[in-house]
Amino acid sequence: MAKKKKKKKVSPVKNQVAEHVEQVPLEHEPSVADDAISEQEKIAEEEAEDLLATNIVRAKDVHKIFKMGDEEVHALKGVDFKVNRGEYVALMGPSGSGKSTLFNMIGGLDKPNAGRVFIDEVDIAALSTFELAWLRCHKIGYIFQTFNLIPVATALDNVMLPMLFADVQQSEAQDKAVELLRKVGLGERVFHKPVQMSGGQQQRVAVARALANDPAIVLADEPTGNLDSVTGRQIIELLREINKTEGVTVISATHDYKMLTVCDRIAWLTDGAIERYASRDELEIKEGSTDGE
Amino acid sequence: MREMEQIIILPYRKVLQIAWQGMRIRLLKTFLVTSCIALALAFLTFIMCSNGMVEQLGERASEQLQQRLAREGLLEQLLSTEQRSQTAWMLGIALMISFAGIVNAMLISVTERFREIGTMKCLGGLDSFIVKLYLAESLFQGTVGTTIGIVVGVVLAYVEGLNRFGSEAFQLLPIVTLVQILVISFVAGVVLTVLGALYPAWSAAKMEPVDAMRSEV
Ligand SMILES: Nc1ncnc2c1ncn2[C@@H]1O[C@H](COP(=O)(O)OP(=O)(O)O)[C@@H](O)[C@H]1O
Ligand SMILES: [Mg+2]
Numbered sequence: 312m313a314k315k316k317k318k319k320k321v322s323p324v325k326n327q328v329a330e331h332v333e334q335v336p337l338e339h340e341p342s343v344a345d346d347a348i349s350e351q352e353k354i355a356e357e358e359a360e361d362l363l364a365t366n367i368v369r370a371k372d373v374h375k376i377f378k379m380g381d382e383e384v385h386a387l388k389g390v391d392f393k394v395n396r397g398e399y400v401a402l403m404g405p406s407g408s409g410k411s412t413l414f415n416m417i418g419g420l421d422k423p424n425a426g427r428v429f430i431d432e433v434d435i436a437a438l439s440t441f442e443l444a445w446l447r448c449h450k451i452g453y454i455f456q457t458f459n460l461i462p463v464a465t466a467l468d469n470v471m472l473p474m475l476f477a478d479v480q481q482s483e484a485q486d487k488a489v490e491l492l493r494k495v496g497l498g499e500r501v502f503h504k505p506v507q508m509s510g511g512q513q514q515r516v517a518v519a520r521a522l523a524n525d526p527a528i529v530l531a532d533e534p535t536g537n538l539d540s541v542t543g544r545q546i547i548e549l550l551r552e553i554n555k556t557e558g559v560t561v562i563s564a565t566h567d568y569k570m571l572t573v574c575d576r577i578a579w580l581t582d583g584a585i586e587r588y589a590s591r592d593e594l595e596i597k598e599g600s601t602d603g604e
Numbered sequence: 605m606r607e608m609e610q611i612i613i614l615p616y617r618k619v620l621q622i623a624w625q626g627m628r629i630r631l632l633k634t635f636l637v638t639s640c641i642a643l644a645l646a647f648l649t650f651i652m653c654s655n656g657m658v659e660q661l662g663e664r665a666s667e668q669l670q671q672r673l674a675r676e677g678l679l680e681q682l683l684s685t686e687q688r689s690q691t692a693w694m695l696g697i698a699l700m701i702s703f704a705g706i707v708n709a710m711l712i713s714v715t716e717r718f719r720e721i722g723t724m725k726c727l728g729g730l731d732s733f734i735v736k737l738y739l740a741e742s743l744f745q746g747t748v749g750t751t752i753g754i755v756v757g758v759v760l761a762y763v764e765g766l767n768r769f770g771s772e773a774f775q776l777l778p779i780v781t782l783v784q785i786l787v788i789s790f791v792a793g794v795v796l797t798v799l800g801a802l803y804p805a806w807s808a809a810k811m812e813p814v815d816a817m818r819s820e821v
Contacts, residue, residue, distance in 0.1 A: 420726060420813040433608055440730065441610035447813075448611055448728020459723045459817065463629045475622070476728035478612040520727070 365432070367528060367560050368394040368417055373426035375412050375583075386412040388583040389426065394562055396527075399554045401571050402564040404580035410564035413580065414532045417562065418451055419443055431527070448476045452521025452529040452559075454550075456536035458513040460505045466492055466516045467501045473523040491519040495549060511542035518549055522559075529553065531563040540569060547573050611728055619733065623740035633713060638749040640709040644702040645753025645793045646760065651698040652785045653761030655691050657769070657776040658682050669772050678768075703796060710800030714738060714808070715819075721808040722816030731809040735802065742801030743794070750793030754786060 375387040386409045394400050404410050415421040416428055419435045428435050430450060438446065447453075460469045467488050474484035492501055495515040505513050514534060521529050531550060535543030547563075551573040554561045563570065571577060571591075579586040627634045661670070661682060673679035681687060721734055765773030808816045 415812075415814045418726075421815070422812060438608055439610070442608040444611035444725075444728050444730050445609045447726055449609070453726050455817075459719065459726075461720055461723065463626075472724070473727040475618075476611065476614070476724075476733075478614070524728075 365395075366393045366429070367396040367431055368392070368562065369429040369432070370413070370417060371427045371429070373413070373416055373423045373428060375409075375416065375421070376424050386583055387416070387423070387426075390416075390580075390583070390585055392417075392578060392585055394560060396560055397554070397558045398576060399551060399561045399574045400563070401574040401577045402562060402580055403566065403571070403577050404564075405566055408580045409583040410566075410580055411532050412583075414530055414562075414564050418453060418530045419446055420453075444476075448473055449524045450527050452523070452526040454514070454517050454521050454529065454531035454534045456533035458505070458510070458517050458537070460513055460516055460520070462505050465502045465504055466497060466508070466519075469505075469516055470520045470523055473520060477524050479524075488519070488523065491522055492516070495519045509542075510538050511545065514538060514542075514546050515549070518546065518553075522553065522557075525557075526559065528560045528562065531561065533565055533567075534563060535565065535567055535570060543567070544569065611730060613730065614733055616736070619736045620740050623737050623744070626737070627741060627744065634745065637709050637713050638745045638752070641706050641746060641749025641793060641797055642753035642756065644705040645750050645789055646757040647753075648698045648702045648792070649754045649757025649785060649789045650761045650764075651694050652789065653758055653777060653782070654764055655695060656781050656785065657761070657765050657773060658687075658691070660776045660778065660781075661769075664776050664778075665769065665772060669769060673769075702792065706793070706796040707800035710742060710797055711804055714801050714804040718804075718808045718816050718819045721805070722811070722813045722818075725809075725813040725816065734809040735806055738801045738805035739798065742798045745801075746794040746797030749797065750790055753793060754789050757789070758782075758786075 370390050370392040373387050373390045373392075374385070377384040377386055390409075390413055392413065402410050402413065412421070416423050417430075419428070419430070419438075422436070430446060435443065435446065453459075461472065464472070467485070470488035470491055471484045474487065479487070489498075489501055492498060492515075495518050497512060497515050497519070500508060500512060503512075505516070508516070514537075517534075521531075529550065534546050534550070538546065547570050550561050550563065553559050561574075563574070565571075575591055577589045577591075579589065661673070661679065665673070670679060673682070721729075724734060725731075762773055765776065769776060808819075811819075
């Protein structure tokens, strides 16, 4: 497989940090210090704290403003958000609080008006088109409220699609897709199309698709939003299982309190800013007293 | 800092394979769009051919045929100024129908797939892949639809010619004119189809993935 690699010159300090962070075995070429440090890296070096950070996802003072005619909606008002590797974080907040907007920023699906997003300590605003596509393809798996499967394609073809972009060999991709579909409990429905499946089954296909290229992060935006509570629960537990067994970092936006039982940490988003964080334990105490709303 | 790798640019063979597979699973849609193109082109070619024949009546028709047509009062009518302006109108309408029909069909069939384009971008699809995919699809549909349309149009024009002018219909249209008509129709059909598909595909491809996925049609 002839993967093109862009050789980046990396300063030794940052390299050490990366080495330290490195847990997932990924192809990684340690490069030596070079005089010619690129412009972006200079900017990065100005901010010493960035070098010491070791989060898999880090958003820094992210702003997003939507313009609709004369009206401006300030959807994100300086969000700071950090996620550790292997965590399962629930992004909680009422409808309209900016969860989806933040989700899109973290996933590199939209650009913030101000602030920065780092994935594995790489500023995604500095990535080239090809690098950004690689990030979306290999590093992140996306799950949407509306499933977003290719409607005319079978479950198998849907799961194979990201592998096609990753240039995985056809037969290899097929085997892996079948295996993933089996893992999410759809071994019998490999050749079914989305219209022939229930919402829960479609979302399972989406989960399998998100895992196709072994991502480090799975982003889920209201994955249970269109599902009944039992099916929703199954999807959540599936995500938790993947998080536990594969060590995949899961970030899941929701306004559904039932989803919180599986997460490690909760970030509360209110009106475009992170209001506070809560750990699972804190939540359980609260849940015990309020009976989980 | 870990270095970021770059996505592979899929080879043309693979893009063609995906385009072909896509058209096969959307068989009905593909068929409808292609028929729409064929219909528009059949109309255009028919009008151009039968206009061409009438224009040549004075020069290329035999004495006999001219006399017969004159007797029936057809010659005068066919060569009258009203008839000529009507012919020009017909040609204009044919062009407009082709343009609007084809561009509209392509526009709709691509915009209803905006969400899919956004999803593909989320999964690692490059803008150039999306453009190539739609280029391949529209080239195929354009070529097939146009070819079918042209054949149908020419055949119909000659059937009509045979009806009106007898076997001389085959001599009326100079071969050069016929070739011209074929070339113009073919180029117009394919170009309109490809542009009609590429314009929306390109605008969706260069959107941020969320914007492409959000657009409901
Ligand atoms: N594309 C858009 N255009 C205009 N306003 C938007 C757009 N997307 C989101 N918003 C606005 O931004 C705010 C946050 O939306 P969103 O992130 O979807 O919230 P949530 O996912 O928490 O329900 C809302 O006020 C919403 O109306
Ligand atoms: Mg939302």
